[in-house]
Amino acid sequence: MPVQRRTPEPDTEPTVSLREPLESLRATFRGTVLTPDDEGYEEARQVWNGMIDRHPAVIARCSGVADVVQAVTFARDQGLSLAVRGGGHNVAGTAVCDDGLVVDLSEMNGVHVDREAMTVRAEGGATLGDVDRETQLFGLATPLGVVSKTGIAGLTLNGGVGHLRRKYGLACDNLRSVELVTAAGEVVTASADEHSDLFWAIQGGGGNFGVVTSFEYTLYEVGPEVFGMFVVHDREHVAEALRLTREFAADAPREASVLPILGFVPEMEEFPAERWGDPMVAILGCHLGPTEAGEATLAPFRELGTPIGDFSGPMPFTDLQCLLDEEFPDGLNYYWKATYLTDLDDDLVDVLVRRWEACPSKLSTVDVWQLGGAIADRPQDASAFWHRDKPYMLTFEANWEDPADTDANVAWVRESIDEVRELPGVVGGYGNFPGFHEDPSQALFGENIDKLVAVKTKYDPENLFRLNQNVEPRVSEEA
Template sequence: MATETAEIEVETLRAEFKGDIVTPDDEPVYDDARRVWNGMINKRPAMVARCEGVADVRAAVNFARDHDYPIAVRGGGHGVAGRAVVDDGLVIDLEPMNWVHVTPEAGRVRVGAGATWGDVDRETQAFGLAVPGGVVSDTGIAGLTLGGGMGHLRRKYGLSCDNLVSADVVTADGEFLTASEDSHEELFWALRGGGGNFGVVTAFEYDCHPVGPDVAMCFVWFDGAEAPDVLRSFREYAPDAPDEVSLLPFYAWVPELPEFPEASWGDPAIAVLGCYAGTPEKGEEELRTVRAFAEPVADFSGTIPYVELQTMLDEDYPSGRYYYWKSLYLDALNDDVIDAVVDCAERCPVSLSTVDIWQGGGAVSRVGETETAFAHRDAPYGLNFEANWDDPRQTEAVIEWVRDSVAEMEEFPEARGQYVNFPGLEEESSEVPFGENATRLAKVKADYDPDDVFHAHGNLKPGPE
């Protein structure tokens, strides 16, 4: 009887749906439809609604609400926590809604929620423009923006969410609205870094900035034994660095690639990846300081097309690999903190992993703590333990390493918070990433989703009016 009821429900949705409805009966299409970037995520939704447009999204939301299905929303499906899929629920898949419309004279771009940053870069760079996005090109624009969005341009032009001008949203009651500074202002505030549980954003409008076509970048690898000294040099350089510079030092292991000296393959290393968001000539001069932090093992720095920089890390993050990332912010990189970060990194059980330190400050820190939902803006550093592995037999050891490392770093008074997009598997309270903004977010939730229709992942419960 339950099976018959489910079939009737599916047919009810299909009758008013233009896109495809995929259920477990639709093998092998179903396995493709439920698969996301993180191979560790293996969930089985009751159905996947592949939306062709806003009308499909409204139909899917109304159906899920009326039949009490948990909802997951998939944009690019790249979120490390697996928020794009849910067991026994309905996945609203926006991937077919993949379009990019640039208005170069206005310095604006409108983007469908199924687009990736690679899609956006390709179109905006045709006009010498860019929106601050992520550092892997097949990351979806939707999840990254709603969680903040840290990338190579962050210190010059801010986070992805700081460049959001408006957002088209289907709310929990199936209504369509546009949120901006002038309309549904509180919802617009929440969408800028507050996560995605306030409605389904179907389109994003961004400000663009003059970037490229070529940019200066540094990508230099030093011996792992130099890690403490390199991080101390980074600590001395970072506070006075020009806004055009955004650096990302990370502890890693030298890959077995011909670009690296064979004698160094497999060795621990400390690498620094950075971008200069200005004229390449000035950038190359400025980044020489970074390249001289120690004697390099390999140095790939230079001037390259911006779109090439944006795809540089893609091969390191293939779809289907296992990923588990957890983060926090640091108010200082004193010697004790540096030593602890390096000690944690050295205990990592898998060499595909990295320990990343994101340089903060610049434009990110000049937005007030409560101007958007994104919190901890004043933190000068973000720390991310990024476990990446291919052998499922290593899963338990790798997750334990990340959790133990984060717990150890949280003991330092310099540590606080969590980046929305790097939350492990969301083990902590959903309030942790939002700091003092959590209460206001809960009130927005009460206004736009009082019945908690969007509750499957990273959710803040509706709060008091």
């Protein structure tokens, strides 16, 4: 089935002309209001995933929380679909919508570090790079992702898996509080002490509950230098690398994490030109302790054979956070899906290798994330994020250039995920690698779904925030 590059959302047409309401909005809005006839609109509607080609009726580029309140109120009152843009990096393209309103937070990217409290507060439009730049000034960090251009908002609301995951948990596990604009246009603070039900829900429940205008995270002493590993081996070592990951995960120290990536040698000057496009396994990892300990702990992955390239060694934490940036440029086409593994046995390894060899694009990868450690410390019902007890996450990431190849690449991901999910111990999905949200919400939220429905019904009974892995509110019996 062809994938539509422009998919209008249901019931997005406003019931009345927007001309007069827009004039009223513009009169008091401090940021910038863009419509299709305005200069800058075309650029403002672009997002990271080149596969997404949507045309909002209004883009409200907010300068502060008051603008966010106005934008949410406008969308609700005019009957418009509402999308929220933080970093614009969500692979499903939920940062923009057809014919609706985009609450654009990209200019709200301030970051403030409180060294005494060991916290950082970042606005909803900040990226990982924005946060790392400020926190690493003091040798501090909070768990986020692995690509510096990723927005913190979507990453955190859906869980957030990064280099610090095994030592300090998910991004959402390290939230102290958030400031949020509800569907009613109210500004609330959610924490363990205030609106605790809402705070529980936004820790992994996605963008279902409002627009988060700022996030407060716990900080830890990290860096400024860590031991980073990025080693690339030949195709013949692929199965061996996955089996080694299984052995390593059995008793790995929490300071260490690894991520084997089945792919193809990129066309980069760091690799011999004659090897470009060859099948490979790259192992990305890090160790947060002393260099000697990191080198010794991760040595088995570097000694599988004679590597095609080995870029491992002591490096600034900020450099580690940028290692994958060039692999995911703006405008490439992306379609990713994930699931969780209770084991990495030989039968599963055989399936992963076979599905990888069948991928239609040499830019695509199959990734196995080592989890465990601090992620699994919290009970599954301690936050909305359910699958924290699984030791691995598996992702099929289709990346390709030519739009004509879209169907083949999307089919490869879907068929691969479907086949893997038929195996024992393979379950669920991850909100940051969701395809186009075609899986049921319970695949992500498990037994937390009923509580999420209750929170959704309380804070967004009309389902204004629905362009996500949607949790539908309970319908009133009186309706």
